[in-house]
Amino acid sequence: MICKDRVVAVTGAGRGLGRAHALEFARQGARVVVNDLGVARDGTGRASEGPAHDVVREIEALGGRAVACADDIATGAGAAALVSTATEAFGRLDVLVNNAGFLRDHMLVNLSEDEWDAVVRVHLKGHFLPLRHAGLHWRAESKAGRPVDARVINTSSGAGLLGSVGQGNYAAAKAGIVGLTLVAAAELGRYGVTVNAIAPAARTRMTEEVFARTMAAPAEGGFDAMAPGNVSPLVVWLGSAGSRDVTGRIFEAEGGRICVMDAFRHGPSADKGARWDPSELGEVVTGLLAESAPPELVYGAG
Template sequence: MICKDRVVAVTGAGRGLGRAHALEFARQGAAVVVNDLGVARDGTGDPADGPARKVAEEIEELGGRAVVSVHDVAAEDGAAALVATALDAFGRLDVLVNNAGFLRDRMLVNLTEEEWDAVVRVHLKGHFLPLKHAARHWRAESRAGRAVDARVINTSSGAGLLGSVGQGNYSAAKAGIVGLTLVAAAELARYGVTVNAIAPAARTRMTEEVFARTMAPPADGGFDAMAPENVSPLVVWLGSERSRGVTGRVFEVEGGRICVMDGFRHGPAIDKGARWDPCELDAVVAGLLSSAPAPEPVYGA
């Protein structure tokens, strides 16, 4: 019960990772705002409350508290309504888990502007807007003299950290989420808010068709390393009071493995103290690269 009496909003909570997070938060004592538009894997179709309502009912069957949200969190009014739903239903908001997303995979030469915009909107804008409105609430609470011990857990991806062939739009959006996480962690610390990100690998509606063979459940009934429920314990811990002081970090999580990702850092450098001539840079760049670790390969390359 490490999240007893905390209030959590989880976007994209109707299926997959979001559903697993919502249920585990409920098991650990939290009241949950279950947000999901109920659309298809590629984001098409009319919004429906079925998936979110089913998860809310599962939480209530566990003896927990839940409320449904079908707001579009990639729209200004929808993100504001998500936060308002938590406040109206439970009187507070302690944790925001940004998880909603969908895929429109295509090689770059075939990727349309609409497919680019749709994926960047739901992932990157769909992280920014709920984060902004939650942060405004927490800032107001802090300025009013009320103690804030809030958490934001964003969802990036290995595609955003290393790249993924055929997923230029998704990789760019997920990389942007890492940058947003770092900025938010720095800006919101003064208000009592920590901001971290996860890069999960699990079998979900978004991945099961692409990775059908490698993500299939074990036939012998053993440990299912790709079950989305494996990711949720870290998310719940990050949402608890126990994670105070951990902020601006990105955790890769898959099965029973948790890895702290080591992002861009200042590497080998050389300073001439004057402007370089382009012809000098053959040896300079070669020397710098020979002293730096080789980049990890792009997924699918």
């Protein structure tokens, strides 16, 4: 019960990873706002409150407390409604898990402007707006003298960290989430808020086609490394009081494996102390690259 009585809002919680996170938070004593727009895996179709309410009923069957929120968190009004749903139902908000998203994959030369905009909107804008409105709430609480011990867990991806062939829109959005996480951790720490991100790997509605092509099903009775619930323990711990000293970090989570990602760090450098001539730089750059670690392969490029 490491999150007993904490109030948690999870976006995209009607299915897949978000549902697994919401259920695990409930098992660990949290009260949960289950947000989901209820659309198709590519973001199309009519919105439905059904998936969010289904998860609420699952949580209540466990003996937990939850409310549904079917607002579009990639709009200012929807993000504000997510925060107000938590405060009106449970009196406060302690944890925000940004998880909502969908895919519209194509190679770059076949990727339409609408497909780019839709994916960047749901992933990147859909992280920024809930984070902004939750941050405004926590800042107001802190300035009013009420103690804040809040958490944000964002959802990036290996595609955002290393790239992924055929997913230029998704990879760009997920890389943007890493930058947003670092900035938010630096800016919101003064109000008692930590901000971290995960890069999960799991079999969900969004990724099932990829896994069906590339991975065999787990043996009967064996450990299913790609089950969404394997990612949730890390998310729940990051949402707990025990993680208050961890902020601005990116974690990969897959099966039983957790990895702290180093991301960009300053590497080998050369300083002439004056303006370089372009003709000098071939040898200089070649030397710097020889001293640095080679980049990891983009997913799908090997």
